[in-house]
Amino acid sequence: MTFKELIKDNINKHGYHITIVTDGAEPRYAYTVGVSEKIGFELIFAGGIYYMKDEVFEIIDSIIDKVRASSITEFYQVNDLGTFKLSKAHQSWSSLMALGIFDFYQKRNIEVFQIIPDPEHFTMDIPDMTGEWIEDMDPVWKWLTKEWNYPVSKNSKVITNINSMQGEKITEVIRWEDDEWEGFVGSIGDVGKDDIRIVSLGTMIGIDSSLLPILDLDIGNGFWRDSNELKWHKWESS
Numbered sequence: 001m002t003f004k005e006l007i008k009d010n011i012n013k014h015g016y017h018i019t020i021v022t023d024g025a026e027p028r029y030a031y032t033v034g035v036s037e038k039i040g041f042e043l044i045f046a047g048g049i050y051y052m053k054d055e056v057f058e059i060i061d062s063i064i065d066k067v068r069a070s071s072i073t074e075f076y077q078v079n080d081l082g083t084f085k086l087s088k089a090h091q092s093w094s095s096l097m098a099l100g101i102f103d104f105y106q107k108r109n110i111e112v113f114q115i116i117p118d119p120e121h122f123t124m125d126i127p128d129m130t131g132e133w134i135e136d137m138d139p140v141w142k143w144l145t146k147e148w149n150y151p152v153s154k155n156s157k158v159i160t161n162i163n164s165m166q167g168e169k170i171t172e173v174i175r176w177e178d179d180e181w182e183g184f185v186g187s188i189g190d191v192g193k194d195d196i197r198i199v200s201l202g203t204m205i206g207i208d209s210s211l212l213p214i215l216d217l218d219i220g221n222g223f224w225r226d227s228n229e230l231k232w233h234k235w236e237s238s
Contacts (some may be wrong), residue, residue, distance in 0.1 A: 007033050007104050018060055019100050020053065025143035025154045025202030027125035030056050031098040031112070032064070039067050041111040042101050044089060047125030047140075048117055049165050049197050055081055063115060082121040086113040092133035096144050123165040124207045125199065140206030148202070152215055153179045156201035160184060161191045165199070165207070173214050173232075174222035181214055185227070 001009070010017035016034035031044040043063065045056055062078040063086070076084045094112035095102060101110055114129045116122075127141050135142050148154035156179040163185035164170050173183040183204065184191050205211050210230045214223060223232035 003100070004104060007100065010034070011037075016064065017100075018057060019098075020056070021097075023155065025148055025200050026141055027200065027203045028053075029097060030060065031101065032060060033101050033104050035064055036101075036105075036110055039064070041088075041113050042094075042098065043086075043115055044094065044098055044112050044129075045115045046097065046127055046129065048115075048121075048123060049125055049199055050117065050121045050123050050162060051081065059084065059115065083118040085116050087116055087130055088112075089114045089129040090132050093127070093129040096133060123162075124167055125165060125203050138206075139209070140203055142206070143202045150201075150205075150215060152201065154202065155179060157181075157198050158183050158201055158204045159196060159198050160204065161186075161195040162197060163195070164204070165197060167207075169208065169225075169227050169229075170204075170211065171227055172222065172224045173211070173217070175214065175217040175219055177219060181217075183211070183214065 007017040011034035015038065016032050018030055018032055020028065020030040022028045027047040028049065029044060029046040032042045036042050043060055045060060048056065051059065059078050059081055063076050063084060066076050072086060074085065078084060089112045095108065098112055101112065102108055116126065125140055127138055135145050159182045160170065161184050164183065168185045170183040170185055172188050173181055175181050182188060213232050217223065222235055224235055225232050
């Protein structure tokens with residue numbers, strides 16, 4: 001089954017298809033194909049790593065149901081996952097990120113609305129898609145068009161915690177593989193399992209450029225710093 005056939009099959013069975021994109025240097029994102037036939041626009045959930053993959057699907061499904069039932073409102077409560085609003089995405093963003101929509105329908109004038117969580121669940125990987133896409137205006141999302149220029153794989157990952165994704169400074173980092181780091185707010189040993197997330201290295205550096213020195217760490221070595229510092233101090237794992 002081709003990708004277009006899969007989309008068509010899901011639209012026939014469920015009313016829409018959800019594509020989730022997890023590869024590359026930019027953050028994870030998900031978008032719909034098919035709901036515009038019922039509600040006049042498609043949806044995109046960009047970033048939002050506070051939520052796990054299954055929760056992203058639940059949020060999108062719930063909002064679609066609510067829009068179908070009562071049209072657009074100011075906010076949408078989704079079970080215990082928080083409150084969300086919709087914001088119209090500029091076409092320059094949607095045409096870069098949601099290619100499946102335009103390829104499937106073979107037209108460019110399809111509106112896309114961005115799903116934005118409330119402040120309690122907001123993370124630094126969520127872009128403002130209301131204005132025109134400009135590569136260097138958003139350091140987290142610039143890799144959508146910018147060529148990767150760091151001396152490591154563009155698919156490199158950082159295992160981190162929610163606190164770092166909500167704007168707190170990472171204070172401990174260790175490099176485990178050529179393309180894998182752990183970097184946490186607080187002590188690595190004190191991070192709870194439910195708070196752990198895996199994000200792209202490009203996302204982390206885009207959020208906090210003071211992380212750039214971790215690219216030079218040897219495997220098995222790490223850095224630490226106080227939360228009010230930019231300078232790193234070196235330590236080695238035992």
